[in-house]
Amino acid sequence: MDTREVKALERHSNFPVDGQDYCLGQGDDGRWFFAWGYRWPRNGKVPAEDLEDGNNGIHWHDAPDDARRDMREAMDLFDADDGGYNPIAQYDVLWPY
Numbered sequence: 001m002d003t004r005e006v007k008a009l010e011r012h013s014n015f016p017v018d019g020q021d022y023c024l025g026q027g028d029d030g031r032w033f034f035a036w037g038y039r040w041p042r043n044g045k046v047p048a049e050d051l052e053d054g055n056n057g058i059h060w061h062d063a064p065d066d067a068r069r070d071m072r073e074a075m076d077l078f079d080a081d082d083g084g085y086n087p088i089a090q091y092d093v094l095w096p097y
Helices: 064-082
Strands: 003-012 021-027 032-037 045-047 051-053 056-061
Touching: 003 064, 021 064, 032 064, 056 064
Parallel strands: none
Antiparallel strands: 003 021, 003 045, 021 032, 032 056, 051 056
8 A cells, every 4th residue: 555654733532432533634745634543644654545444544635624624524423423522622733723
């Protein structure tokens, strides 16, 4: 599997469950990604293409707003199902919105 070097810029640890993360970042090719699950990013690398593998996956986007929207929509779906999670209280943000 081809991989990309990445920099994680926003991470929600132990979301939606313990041991899994939602992560937003930028690849060394300038594209932006939203990754979820426990597999990626690992050692600063992620798969180079979109991939969905059960509870893990990554979506690549050309613009940061598209990647952020992808992550927020996934978080909103979880929040709607769970009813008790407040994502704003747990953000670990490394850049301004």
